[in-house]
Amino acid sequence: MTKRLSDLFNRPFANDSVIAGVTADSRKVTAGWLFAALPGTKVDGRDFAEGAVAKGAAAILAPEGGLEGLGVPVVRSEDARRAYALASAAFWGKQPAMCVAVTGTNGKTSVAGFCRQIFAQLGHKAASMGTLGVVVSEAGQPDQQLTPPGLTTPDAGDVAEMIARLADMGVTHLALEASSHGVDQRRVDGVKLKAAAFTNFTQDHLDYHGSMEAYRAAKLRLFDTLTPAGATAVLNADSEAFPTFASTAVTSGQSVFSVGEDGQGLRLISRTPTPAGQDLVVEAQGRTYDIRLPLAGAFQASNVLVAAGLCVAAGEDVGKVLKALENLEGAAGRLQRVGRGPHGGEAYVDYAHTPDGLQTVLEALRPHTRGKLIAVFGAGGDRDRGKRPLMGAIGAKLADIAIVTDDNPRSEDPASIRAAILEAAPGAREIGDRRAAIRAAVDLLAEGDVLVVAGKGHEQGQIVAGVVHPFDDVAETLAALEGVDA
Numbered sequence: 001m002t003k004r005l006s007d008l009f010n011r012p013f014a015n016d017s018v019i020a021g022v023t024a025d026s027r028k029v030t031a032g033w034l035f036a037a038l039p040g041t042k043v044d045g046r047d048f049a050e051g052a053v054a055k056g057a058a059a060i061l062a063p064e065g066g067l068e069g070l071g072v073p074v075v076r077s078e079d080a081r082r083a084y085a086l087a088s089a090a091f092w093g094k095q096p097a098m099c100v101a102v103t104g105t106n107g108k109t110s111v112a113g114f115c116r117q118i119f120a121q122l123g124h125k126a127a128s129m130g131t132l133g134v135v136v137s138e139a140g141q142p143d144q145q146l147t148p149p150g151l152t153t154p155d156a157g158d159v160a161e162m163i164a165r166l167a168d169m170g171v172t173h174l175a176l177e178a179s180s181h182g183v184d185q186r187r188v189d190g191v192k193l194k195a196a197a198f199t200n201f202t203q204d205h206l207d208y209h210g211s212m213e214a215y216r217a218a219k220l221r222l223f224d225t226l227t228p229a230g231a232t233a234v235l236n237a238d239s240e241a242f243p244t245f246a247s248t249a250v251t252s253g254q255s256v257f258s259v260g261e262d263g264q265g266l267r268l269i270s271r272t273p274t275p276a277g278q279d280l281v282v283e284a285q286g287r288t289y290d291i292r293l294p295l296a297g298a299f300q301a302s303n304v305l306v307a308a309g310l311c312v313a314a315g316e317d318v319g320k321v322l323k324a325l326e327n328l329e330g331a332a333g334r335l336q337r338v339g340r341g342p343h344g345g346e347a348y349v350d351y352a353h354t355p356d357g358l359q360t361v362l363e364a365l366r367p368h369t370r371g372k373l374i375a376v377f378g379a380g381g382d383r384d385r386g387k388r389p390l391m392g393a394i395g396a397k398l399a400d401i402a403i404v405t406d407d408n409p410r411s412e413d414p415a416s417i418r419a420a421i422l423e424a425a426p427g428a429r430e431i432g433d434r435r436a437a438i439r440a441a442v443d444l445l446a447e448g449d450v451l452v453v454a455g456k457g458h459e460q461g462q463i464v465a466g467v468v469h470p471f472d473d474v475a476e477t478l479a480a481l482e483g484v485d486a
């Protein structure tokens with residue numbers, strides 16, 4: 001269907017051009033497109049407006065001020081990023097009928113993937129969108145990976161295009177990850193959410209947000225602005241930030257469905273580790289359910305309850321949802337068991353890249369360790385520097401052997417990132433080369449020991465000085481266990 005400027009902005013225009021596409025990237029503009037000229041963190045998109053018009057842009061969307069005499073309509077907005085998201089959604093039109101979102105410092109990818117799997121088991125064509133890309137699931141069909149891993153929350157135009165494509169494919173249920181960057185930059189403002197969830201709030205991304213308050217405000221925006229009144233807010237009641245999120249949700253007119261040990265909607269009564277994962281006893285709507293969860297770790301129990309809460313909020317039967325938990329698969333690279341060492345012991349790969357993530361995964365593995373717990377980890381370059389000593393201290397305290405290595409130094413000097421970690425990690429070893437660090441850890445692995453290679457999970461590259469070198473923790477760990485070249 002032909003879209004005009006008036007359809008995109010819901011108001012009349014004297015020069016109501018037909019719009020052929022919408023983008024915030026001038027490099028994508030062709031004849032008839034709307035170009036959103038947005039000031040960014042590195043450059044100012046307004047500097048590309050003239051070039052976009054030269055390439056045939058039919059209209060420009062921009063913040064107030066500047067950009068006179070371009071010869072095409074300039075649509076002004078006080079919140080141009082939001083206007084871009086809403087215009088993109090209006091341009092693409094369709095969305096799956098049931099869109100739900102999850103935010104939180106850790107656990108978003110896991111929760112989004114669990115929701116997709118539960119919805120699919122209950123007979124819906126379902127998708128997840130996030131760090132692992134876009135995946136579609138349908139009962140009896142192999143999963144479809146539509147896009148590769150990229151941003152956790154893609155650009156607003158890409159989100160709108162992708163969810164329209166999903167709706168066209170017959171996807172009715174979508175769970176998407178709302179990262180704090182994504183919410184702050186209005187990347188999901190165009191999505192009509194029926195429910196939203198919160199996992200937890202701990203330190204990360206202070207390089208971008210500047211303070212914990214600003215970081216929290218970005219996450220709260222999912223509830224105070226993006227989730228409509230009358231919708232359900234599914235909140236992890238065991239998080240210290242629960243009261244803040246609950247009061248924001250209530251003030252915004254949402255009904256709170258709390259989950260966890262302190263939860264009212266889904267209350268975790270007990271959790272018993274088993275060789276295959278853990279047995280959960282959960283109370284819901286006055287009944288008690290026994291669940292054999294095929295995933296280990298208290299944090300996974302927490303994540304599955306958040307996912308189950310979202311599915312219940314989406315209208316699914318609570319008994320069927322809880323039954324579906326028995327067939328869940330963990331997200332790739334999240335507490336993923338890789339194999340046994342040549343002299344015994346077990347090796348895992350995990351995506352812990354925050355202080356709380358590292359603490360959580362080490363605490364999850366401790367009960368499975370009869371000998372030594374060995375951790376290989378680093379911290380990302382061009383990311384929150386405050387995380388480094390915190391992760392060092394946690395690694396040194398909670399692992400028996402901590403090996404500090406590189407994890408995407410990006411534009412920074414790898415040795416100084418390691419030094420910042422090691423400063424707070426007495427007794428930790430330093431092996432910069434990640435392959436050598438994994439090999440050294442595997443050499444130490446004996447019967448009863450557990451090794452976790454943390455920080456990169458599913459990632460396929462090591463970013464050094466802006467260059468991505470192929471690197472896969474799972475493949476590297478497996479090769480080290482088998483004593484072969486990766």
Ligand SMILES: CC(=O)N[C@H]1[C@@H](OP(=O)(O)OP(=O)(O)OC[C@H]2O[C@@H](n3ccc(=O)[nH]c3=O)[C@H](O)[C@@H]2O)O[C@H](CO)[C@@H](O)[C@@H]1O[C@H](C)C(=O)N[C@@H](C)C(=O)N[C@H](CCC(=O)O)C(=O)O
Binds near residue numbers: 043151
């Ligand atoms: C810091 C940050 O979040 N940057 C994101 C942001 O870029 P920006 O708007 O600041 O970009 P900019 O380079 O200053 O450019 C400004 C504008 O000029 C435009 N431009 C630029 C050049 C040109 O030739 N023509 C042109 O039109 C750009 O398209 C942009 O609209 O908006 C872009 C489009 O949505 C994102 O791709 C970009 O993500 C960068 C690549 C990134 O690395 N982001 C990471 C930190 C991120 O977003 N991570 C989160 C959190 C993950 C987690 O939960 O841990 C995520 O959701 O993945």
Ligand SMILES: Nc1ncnc2c1ncn2[C@@H]1O[C@H](COP(=O)(O)OP(=O)(O)OP(=O)(O)O)[C@@H](O)[C@H]1O
Binds near residue numbers: 350351356
């Ligand atoms: N509920 C949780 N509480 C604390 N730590 C968790 C929790 N869930 C996952 N983690 C840790 O965080 C890591 C990342 O998990 P996951 O990918 O699900 O989170 P995410 O929020 O999507 O991360 P990202 O911000 O990179 O998108 C896991 O490998 C694990 O170490």
Ligand SMILES: N[C@H](CCC[C@H](N)C(=O)O)C(=O)O
Binds near residue numbers: 353381408455
């Ligand atoms: N979404 C997170 C992923 C971090 C993964 C870790 N391997 C790193 O590079 O720090 C970020 O961009 O901060």
Ligand SMILES: [Mg+2]
Binds near residue numbers: 109
């Ligand atoms: Mg994620």
